[in-house]
Amino acid sequence: MSLINPADSLERQNEKLLRIAEALMEHVEHGPAQSGEAYAQFERAALLEKRVRERTLELERTLDLLHESNAQLARANDETEAARRNLADAIETVSEGFALFDGDDVLVMCNSRFCRDFRDTVRDLRPGLAFAGYVERVSRSRYLALPEGISSEAWAADRMRKHTDRRVLFNVRHGQDRWLQVSEHRTANGGTVVLQTDVTDIIRLERQERLKLKDKQTRMIRATLDHLDQGVCIFDENARLVAWNEKIGTLLNLTARRLHLGASFARLLERLEQELTFSYSSDRDCFRRWAAEDGLRGPISFELTRDTNVVLQVFRRGMPDGGFLFSCTDVTAEREAARRLTEVNEMLEQRVMERTLELEDALSAAERANASKSRFVAAASHDLLQPLSAAKLFVSSLADRCGNAADRAVLDKTESALTSAEQLIDALLDISKLESDGLNFDIRPVALREIFAPLRDEMEVLAARKGLSLRMIDSGLTVETDPAYMRRVVQNLVANAIRYTEAGRVVVGVRRQAGTARIEVWDTGPGIAEEDQSAIFEEFRRLDTRASSNDGLGLGLAIVERACARLGHPLGLWSEPGRGSCFMVSLPVVGAAAPARPVSLGPARPVGLAQAGLIALLVENEPQLRRAITVLMESWGVSVIEAEDAESALDLLADLELTPDALLLDYQLGPGMTGTELFREITGRMGRLPCAIVSADRSEALREACAALEIELLSKPVDRHRLGRFFDAVARGVLAAE
Template identity: 75%
Template sequence: MSLINPSDSLERQNEKLLRIAEALMNRVEYGAENSGDAYAQFERAALLEKRVRERTLELERTLDLLHQSNAQLAEANRETEAARRNLADAIETVSEGFALFDSDDVLVMCNSRFCRDFRDMTQHLRPGMPFASYVAKVSRSRYLALPEDLTPDTWAERRNRRHQDRHVMFNVQLSQGRWLQVSEHRTANGGTVVLQTDVTDLMRLERAERDRLKDKQARMVRATLDHLNQGVCIFDDHGRLVGWNQKTGDLLSLPARRLQIGADFAGLIDRLDDEVQFTRGLTREGFRLWAASPQPRQPVSFEIRRGPQMVLQIFGRGMPDGGFLMAITDVTAEREAAQKLAELNEVLEQRVMERTLELEDALSAAERANASKSRFVAAASHDLLQPLSAAKLYVSSLADRTQNGADQAVLHKAESALTSAEQIIDALLDISKLDGDGLHFDIRTVALHEIFRPLRDEMAVLAERKGLQLGFVDSGLMVQSDASYLRRIVQNLLANAIRYTDAGRVLVGVRRNGASARIEVWDTGPGIAEEDQNAIFEEFRRLDTKASRNEGLGLGLAIVERACARLGHPLGLWSEVGRGSCFMVNVPIAGRASAAVTQNPRSARPVGLSQAGLIVLLVENDPQLSRAVTVMLESWDVSVLQAASAEEALALLADLQIVPDALLLDYQLGPGPTGIGLYHSLKEHMGALPCAIISVDRSPELRQDCKALDLTFLPKPLDRHRLGQFLTAAADALCRMG
């Protein structure tokens, strides 16, 4: 806006400018007193003109930007339309039906091949059509071939349910034998691409190949049935015959005119002649009811007899389609063999019974002979000890009367020889008692200090003669044992330690070992080599061949072993050549020990074994010991599987296909695995089984290995009572599992 009108003439404009200048000069000269209002109006007009000019410039810039945006939008619309036309041209060239639905399941676009086979719905395919409407139109199309048991609504419901899956692909059958494969693919923005592919040719080829395979399979099944040595009949869900082989007619004596496709099962059963008798399993009526049952049939097996001799076994099983199959096997030879085996088994049982009676008589005779031997040794020992005692008195009297040094030396040697003979007779008497069945133990609470105190006084003299230090670590423990036999055990161990120790000391002490008190006898003797540690417990076996006969004949440790075995006190040995030895005896602590042995632990037969029916695998390479253990176990009604080595045991179990109830394994089996190695092999194939390791090796290492594997250790010679306890425990475990 301008203060003057541009359309006025120059004169008029100059006139106006002069007036304006005059007014301004008057304002300056006279202030705002006379023309304040006019000047204020002039200022406002000038300010408004400035603002109008600024707004006009801004509007001009905005208009320019709007023109640019409109130009860009028009270009984008042209490009979008071109892209749409290109996309439409591209999907139109696709040989499959193509449709695109957006993330709201609304149709965006499709090509002309989409739903081309559904001619009655192509007019409804328009952009904006919901997916559910598309499925509903297809489900009611007269060109869709639905199965007989499927309605359009059901098909549409299943189709919409499939649409929720991430990956969709299925075949649709059309009228006139055509097929479409429909697949769905998800787009990045959540839309769906639907493809329809014509797979009619593939389906026809597949059906032709399937029919060809069915024909070939039918021929193969027929050939297989005809070559079977069994009779086979196949019935459908209505009990009609659909397949059979020639062997069926031969076994059942049915003529060929009776075995025809469609023959009724009940009619075939009724046509079986009177010579056919149902002998085992089902009756004729029961078999008919089984075949007519509408419920899933359980497998059945029974036998029939045709004629005087032929026995047929029939096996029936239901099939998934509701039909059933019947297999017929001629088992005449097997039944005749089973009858002969039964007769032979009766003969063998009679022979075994006779042999068992003979063995029991022999065992009784041996036990009587052993008892007679024990009585003889006891009587002979008693009769011999009296004259030996008298002879010792005569020798002592004679030694007192003579002053000749040479004669006294001879008499001293004679007295030593008589003392040695007396000790040998005492040892033989102890061994005889421990080997006999009539031995009774007086098991009671015993204070260990009552055992140690008298032995300290007795053995101190022997130790002092050899210049040895004898030490006792006293103990206040109370144990459960027979006081006299426990004293004899410790006495023999002490005497043996003093006898074979030339220098150093002998120490006796007690350690707690769980619920047991372990009595230990240590010495600083020459030690015992590992290969000799089992031999020292044998009768009349001494490792020191230079020792005098007056120092004993090697019966002390044999007595210790027998006494510990009969009392149930585990005996252990540690020794190192050049350092010394330690003999250990474990005795139950009073109040915490298991029930003690009362009397005659080997004479009673273990309770419960006769009813358990145990099967025991015995692996022992000593034939005589193996036979003796087998006879004893069989007298307890325990079945025994014998083997002499690990390989023979594994082969025997593999042949018999039997899992034994318990294992008795010798530790030393010669070449090959040890008893523990054999146990690991059996455990790998059969699982953990009750197992006892038998060995003459009494080393702590072997006992510790058995304890770590939860195996029972049975030292040789086998104690009948401990063996019976092991088998009874195995029988109890078998009953709990059964």
């Protein structure tokens, strides 16, 4: 129970408390017996007054906070209402139809332009409307122009499927040829903003531009047809004429009455069958079947003859829309040229046949002469070696008996001369054997150690006499070759290196590359210039003119070249003046060595005779090399047209009026032009032909130039096996073309 009424004002409450305090004081003063109890009541009253004062302060603060909150809420409501009004005003100013749906696809708000073109749906567009309801009302609007064959339910279902996409954009037709573009945009809280934009003007402008473009394309097609040298007419899917040019009437001799818009293809077909002649009866049947087909037709081509001397090439092709195109070309001049070319080819074939027979006769005579020479050399060598051996024995006997120094010197020179003659006869005999077609080789697996070991002792003595260092590196490889001839090859290469090396060393080793063992003989001699690298393999040719007969006969490298060619072992050379030389011989690697087995090899030529009958143009300004290559290619059955420079080669081709099957061109042809330039000139005149450039130039620039032209590069000295592979490839290309 409270001593004061809480509903009273503070002044009234204070007044009551004061009166209570006075009454209590008076009671204490007038009641001494009860002074203790009175004081306790006074204390309780004072405590009660303090609590009342605290509660009063708390109540006042609470009331202040309540008044302040009410004021803030009122201000917030005012601001929210102002923002809503501003948003509504802003949306209303948008020139497009605008609607906002929340995350539950419920309409939140829209402007007056939204669905304005669908007037019978505006009254239903209120906040709270579901998106599906909005779509359903628009689909049933009488102002919506549905696509042909689409019901309102199907349109609504398709619209709801679009709504599930992340980005929605499509056009809707309404009213009298008017268009709205509808787009949807997702909000951050999963809602949807729908915009409706009037694009009628844009669509109408695009339609006008398409019509203009179509008219322009029609005029361009018409102008193109009129300027074609061919006669062209185009038919639609109903075989009715829709486009043509004047040339078709001229070529087929058709009047304007027959060529008009909508003319039937059957009339043209009747004209073709009655007044023109098919070159082949099968073409007529094929053409009739093609004309009777329905749908997309494949291409067909045939020839017609008009007035017995005019040849027309006709081509027809179907088009995707079911129509087809019919073109006609006058090929009379081409057919006449082909006829004349056939006559020229027949005449050239006759000439080539006569020339071939002459060449075969000459080749047979040369082969008989060569065989006779080989037999003579073999017989003469055998008869000469016996008296030379006897003379050497007599000279040796005299040397033992002669004590005069002057006489001994004369005998030494005589013996040296006889030895040189014997070596010359041996070398000539070897060359004669190598050029013989009946030579038998002992081809078998041979350990290279068996070839190197005997030569090391023999060659070290020769090197020591000249003060040179000779190093022969052992090899454990086994190769397939003739051991006797291969020993002679390595012996000649090492002896040649020692002979021409004045100081330094000679190194013999083997380098393995895949399935090949390459024997390399290096020296520190004077080197060989590029222009001389092909000449050193010629008989009796020595670059050191100061050398005497005791320094070599000039047949060692000739024997090496012939032996490697007959054995099928590629021979290579690297040399640079002032730095030395390296001769290389490549042999096939096999397993362990086996017992000897004699093998008879035929003439040295590439495997197969596919090259026979080819015609090759050879341009080489060095007469001896040109002759050597000519003889080699003619032995393969290749007919050779020789020329020493570019100018004479071009004149010769013009005079003969024929196109060779292949070109073999030296790179250095004098001041006129190089081999690559001559290749470009011939290509410009006759088209691209298989070509190989022959050169001692091993520079990177020449290799890149040949690679760019896609032609072969054969380094000098020419490897007959690489040359043979080149003509094999040419022959395969000619056979494939035929």
